[in-house]
Amino acid sequence: MTDRTxxxxxxxxxxxxxxxxxxxxxxxxxxxxxxxxxRIEASPLNPSDLGLLLGPxxxxxxxxxxxADRPVLTAPVPEGRLKHVAARLDxxxxxxxxxxxxxxxxGEGAEGLMGKRVAMLGGSMYAQYRTLPAAACLPLxxxxxxxxxASAFVNPLxxxxxxxxxxAEGHKALIHTAAASNLGQMLNRICLADxxxxxNIVRKPEQAEILRGIGAEYxxxxxxxxxxxxxxxxxxxxxxxxxxxxxxxxxLAGQILAAMETALSKGMEYSRYGSSVRKQVYIYGxxxxxxxxxxxxxxxxxxxxxxxxxxxxAAASPEVRDRMRNRVAAELxxxxxxxxxxxxxxxxALDPATVxxxxxxxxxxxxxxxxxxxx
Amino acid sequence: MTDRTxxxxxxxxxxxxxxxxxxxxxxxxxxxxxxxxxRIEASPLNPSDLGLLLGPxxxxxxxxxxxADRPVLTAPVPEGRLKHVAARLDxxxxxxxxxxxxxxxxGEGAEGLMGKRVAMLGGSMYAQYRTLPAAACLPLxxxxxxxxxASAFVNPLxxxxxxxxxxAEGHKALIHTAAASNLGQMLNRICLADxxxxxNIVRKPEQAEILRGIGAEYxxxxxxxxxxxxxxxxxxxxxxxxxxxxxxxxxLAGQILAAMETALSKGMEYSRYGSSVRKQVYIYGxxxxxxxxxxxxxxxxxxxxxxxxxxxxAAASPEVRDRMRNRVAAELxxxxxxxxxxxxxxxxALDPATVxxxxxxxxxxxxxxxxxxxx
Numbered sequence: 001m002t003d004r005t006x007x008x009x010x011x012x013x014x015x016x017x018x019x020x021x022x023x024x025x026x027x028x029x030x031x032x033x034x035x036x037x038x039r040i041e042a043s044p045l046n047p048s049d050l051g052l053l054l055g056p057x058x059x060x061x062x063x064x065x066x067x068a069d070r071p072v073l074t075a076p077v078p079e080g081r082l083k084h085v086a087a088r089l090d091x092x093x094x095x096x097x098x099x100x101x102x103x104x105x106x107g108e109g110a111e112g113l114m115g116k117r118v119a120m121l122g123g124s125m126y127a128q129y130r131t132l133p134a135a136a137c138l139p140l141x142x143x144x145x146x147x148x149x150a151s152a153f154v155n156p157l158x159x160x161x162x163x164x165x166x167x168a169e170g171h172k173a174l175i176h177t178a179a180a181s182n183l184g185q186m187l188n189r190i191c192l193a194d195x196x197x198x199x200n201i202v203r204k205p206e207q208a209e210i211l212r213g214i215g216a217e218y219x220x221x222x223x224x225x226x227x228x229x230x231x232x233x234x235x236x237x238x239x240x241x242x243x244x245x246x247x248x249x250x251x252l253a254g255q256i257l258a259a260m261e262t263a264l265s266k267g268m269e270y271s272r273y274g275s276s277v278r279k280q281v282y283i284y285g286x287x288x289x290x291x292x293x294x295x296x297x298x299x300x301x302x303x304x305x306x307x308x309x310x311x312x313x314a315a316a317s318p319e320v321r322d323r324m325r326n327r328v329a330a331e332l333x334x335x336x337x338x339x340x341x342x343x344x345x346x347x348x349a350l351d352p353a354t355v356x357x358x359x360x361x362x363x364x365x366x367x368x369x370x371x372x373x374x375x
Numbered sequence: 376m377t378d379r380t381x382x383x384x385x386x387x388x389x390x391x392x393x394x395x396x397x398x399x400x401x402x403x404x405x406x407x408x409x410x411x412x413x414r415i416e417a418s419p420l421n422p423s424d425l426g427l428l429l430g431p432x433x434x435x436x437x438x439x440x441x442x443a444d445r446p447v448l449t450a451p452v453p454e455g456r457l458k459h460v461a462a463r464l465d466x467x468x469x470x471x472x473x474x475x476x477x478x479x480x481x482g483e484g485a486e487g488l489m490g491k492r493v494a495m496l497g498g499s500m501y502a503q504y505r506t507l508p509a510a511a512c513l514p515l516x517x518x519x520x521x522x523x524x525a526s527a528f529v530n531p532l533x534x535x536x537x538x539x540x541x542x543a544e545g546h547k548a549l550i551h552t553a554a555a556s557n558l559g560q561m562l563n564r565i566c567l568a569d570x571x572x573x574x575n576i577v578r579k580p581e582q583a584e585i586l587r588g589i590g591a592e593y594x595x596x597x598x599x600x601x602x603x604x605x606x607x608x609x610x611x612x613x614x615x616x617x618x619x620x621x622x623x624x625x626x627l628a629g630q631i632l633a634a635m636e637t638a639l640s641k642g643m644e645y646s647r648y649g650s651s652v653r654k655q656v657y658i659y660g661x662x663x664x665x666x667x668x669x670x671x672x673x674x675x676x677x678x679x680x681x682x683x684x685x686x687x688x689a690a691a692s693p694e695v696r697d698r699m700r701n702r703v704a705a706e707l708x709x710x711x712x713x714x715x716x717x718x719x720x721x722x723x724a725l726d727p728a729t730v731x732x733x734x735x736x737x738x739x740x741x742x743x744x745x746x747x748x749x750x
Contacts, residue, residue: 048647051647052647083672084672086640087640087643087646088647248671249671254666265461265462268462271462272426272427272463273683273685274681276685276686276689283671283675284675286671289671291629291668291669291670291671292667292668292669292671293666293667293668293669294666294667294668294669295666296623296658296666296667296681297458299681299683300658300659300681300682300683300686301681301683301686302680302681303679303681304678304679304680305677305678305680306649306671306674306675306676306677306678308648308674308675308676310648310651311651311675311676314651
């Protein structure tokens with residue numbers, strides 16, 4: 001038995017309207033049967049983590065306090081936004097969906113993982129140590145670094161689930177927005193390997209360049225004045241009738257549906273209800289937190305809605321889940337390779353200037369938290 | 376063989392941006408095998424007809440011309456709206472989804488319908504005569520008037536399909552907007568008979584009064600300052616997680632999803648992804664043609680999209696379709712009774728003041744076109 005403790009990053013929003021990020025010393029339970037303790041070496045700052053980490057705080061009001069070893073960051077949360085986080089108010093929340101590290105203790109039945117480097121999914125990863133079930137760990141190939149294994153779940157499984165969903169719902173090609181992201185690049189490599197046609201929507205010419213460099217064929221830049229016409233052309237060429245949108249806010253989801261309808265209507269007899277082909281846009285991210293604005297100009301055979309990997313996996317058959325996990329393990333450093341702009345210690349992750357950088361979620365500016373360093 | 380001709384209402388939008396409504400003399404084909412000719416006696420002006428009839432014309436610029444017997448109505452269509460009707464430009468379109476009338480000629484195998492009063496679905500009903508397959512006719516009970524049979528398809532089948540969809544998708548109660556409409560009243564009678572809980576959303580106190588009068592239990596007025604809280608309470612009381620929205624534009628669909636989430640979140644542990652219960656809003660009408668504005672404050676387990684009876688029927692089993700049609704036939708003058716503000720001849724339907732009245736789609740102001748009268 002040990003009395004191990006470790007630092008854990010916590011996010012707290014009070015009902016008085018203040019966000020506080022801090023590092024708390026927490027007990028690390030010894031591993032019971034089937035469990036392991038992992039020393040966490042790398043954990044990505046994914047957009048899905050930032051929502052929990054920063055909430056709807058007004059970051060222009062960030063203030064640093066505390067000490068170098070135990071920094072504290074505070075920021076005001078405007079009163080009008082508190083209702084969106086009512087269910088988490090006044091609770092100190094651990095953060096970090098996924099990560100990688102080394103097993104330093106193993107309970108009964110999990111001894112085979114002792115000393116192994118593993119990837120993990122399960123929350124509370126912005127911490128020095130994590131006790132969790134062996135089944136939540138994916139052993140990494142020999143020689144793989146923690147950085148290579150840090151993003152083995154969220155992005156790879158989400159990208160694979162998009163292709164699975166496309167097939168399961170009877171579509172034959174797909175559309176992806178924010179397409180130059182780490183996830184977008186994985187999706188391009190999957191689609192190229194599998195012969196699936198993919199329309200990539202980006203917001204800047206340099207993002208188009210990244211995608212051309214990895215062999216993407218269909219790229220539409222939403223900053224192009226002819227964006228809607230070019231998107232309709234790409235949809236006509238590919239037959240894409242399903243899209244996965246990381247942006248969420250603004251008019252993009254509606255523009256995609258309208259472009260699908262334009263492509264489907266060519267040569268079709270007029271129907272006041274539009275084409276009868278189902279047009280689907282799934283919103284899986286909120287890079288734009290503003291409202292989704294859908295200008296309904298495309299008949300009645302359309303759908304949009306939220307998309308969450310967890311829901312997909314809960315509904316998927318064990319065969320589908322195994323197929324996805326096995327492919328990630330086999331292609332971790334190729335198809336599913338991620339790129340990071342840098343590494344941050346737990347303390348560095350609370351520095352206001354650093355927060356300002358990573359909260360922008362800009363393409364190519366994803367950071368890894370490396371809790372084993374610098375503390 | 377006859378050389379029968381009859382008047383038919385036509386709607387034309389030119390690529391130059393003008394809407395023209397007129398009455399055209401068209402040939403009425405003799406009935407081939409399995410077909411009948413019906414003298415049309417009543418056909419409702421449903422919201423779904425108005426979209427085709429008036430398109431996106433600017434009705435403040437309506438002008439009457441022609442003669443008393445052959446009136447013509449024109450109105451400008453703003454250039455920016457022409458793209459929404461690109462597929463119908465420069466085509467003279469017949470209008471009118473459904474109606475009722477008397478069979479005046481019958482082809483081989485359809486002789487049994489001769490002289491019978493029938494309800495019909497099939498388009499081109501704003502006309503004196505219609506040749507159509509006997510299978511598209513529903514014989515009315517003895518003594519039923521044409522007015523009683525005129526709305527035997529669109530509203531009754533749509534209302535029934537909502538309850539069928541609710542059950543098929545695993546929901547246990549439902550929400551309906553514009554709930555005091557003819558369709559909304561039918562839905563209340565269906566739900567009361569079947570023991571299904573229904574949350575009615577209306578926009579005015581007098582609409583709430585109509586619904587209370589027919590026994591509705593849950594009524595929320597969107598003009599009430601406490602609307603969102605009361606809607607969440609009604610959702611909590613009923614467990615409704617699916618809504619059918621006739622409005623389409625504005626914030627209502629998002630408000631419904633937010634109220635569902637409020638009801639579902641009570642006592643639940645916080646999840647940044649919201650409750651995992653699927654929340655569905657189907658948009659089946661566009662009483663507000665503006666964009667749908669969805670403020671995503673309710674996690675990722677939500678969906679919205681278009682809803683069309685035709686798509687439902689195409690996907691439904693023959694047993695479901697038969698069950699629905701048989702119920703409509705049996706309860707036509709009770710559950711499925713409609714109310715009309717008045718009757719219009721084909722010529723009267725083209726009068727600008729009359730158009731101005733019916734295009735508002737106000738509750739209790741639905742008109743019947745009676746093509747057999749007044750010409």
